[in-house]
Amino acid sequence: MSQRIKKCEAIVLKVTEYSNTSQIIQFFSKEFGHIGVIAKGTRNPKNKYYGLIQLLGNYEIVIYKKDTTLSLLKEISLIDDHNLLTSDLNMTALAHAAAELYLQLMFGEDDHEKFYVLLTKFYEYLPGVKNNHIMVFWRFLLRVASFLGFSLKFAQCQVCGTQNSELFHGISFVHNGFICSNCAGKRAATEHFQINESTRKLLLTLKNLHNLESFEITEQDIKTINTIFRTYLSHHLHKKIHLRSLEVL
Ligand SMILES: [Zn+2]
DSSP states (O other), X not given: OOTTEEXXXXXXXXXXXXXXXXXXXXXXXXXXXXXXXXXXXXXSTTSTTXXXXXXXXXXXXXXXXXXXXXXXXXXXXXXXXXXXXXXXXXXXXXXXXXXXXXXXXXXXXXXXXXXXXXXXXXXXXXXXXXXXXXXXXXXXXXXXXXHHTOOOBOSSOTTTOOOOGGGEEEEEXXXXXXXXXXXXXXXXXXXXXXXXHHHHXXXXXXXXXXXXXXXOOOHHHHHHHHHHHHHHHHHHHTSOOOOGGGGGO
16 A cells, blocks of 8 residues: 555545535544545545535545645545534534634644544534533533643632632633632733623533533623633634634524
8 A cells, every 4th residue: 555545534624615526625633633635526426425525524534645735535434424413503503613613723743633532522422412512512622722731720710829719800811710800900901801700600610510401501601601712712822713603602
């Protein structure tokens, strides 16, 4: 087998139509991380892979790997199409947001497998939850931040160490977690995002998996916490992170 022929497990993050009958697919693979692949003829009904390649699906692929341009798809077989994700509009939006996030991230070579496992586990876990899928998504974002090396911490004020949660006034982007009102008052307002009581309670609950489904979450809480995560990731990655799929929530 040629050195350039590679077999790997991969998730479809994005599909674009190309020429009359082909597709360009952005995969995230366990072995190589991001791979851009051209799938020749897969939009032709006579092609054996016609209709097989679905967004968010999990596949085993064989590619002719190129480093500076698109790789070529040689074989593909389905592992799991994650079709349960499309049974609910909210869940679909969250699953797409996760793919959208991965498309904007760069991963170290040693990290491909753990990010791949994180995403597949998220897609497998989400349909099993009845309510509050958004909290599963936030937990996913916490894991992403932690894997990237900037964990968000919710146990204490990250500046003075007070554990009195009544005093938690905001999320500090600089100190990666809660900041109390005393410490926040001594720092630039741009260093943190101010939160209200219900947002604070939700964030404190995020670490506690068992209560996820019973929580009451308002639309405003969802918007606020999504903004916190997006701003937090943007701050640490030094670029604006977009999660447009969340706009339908
Ligand atoms: Zn403090």
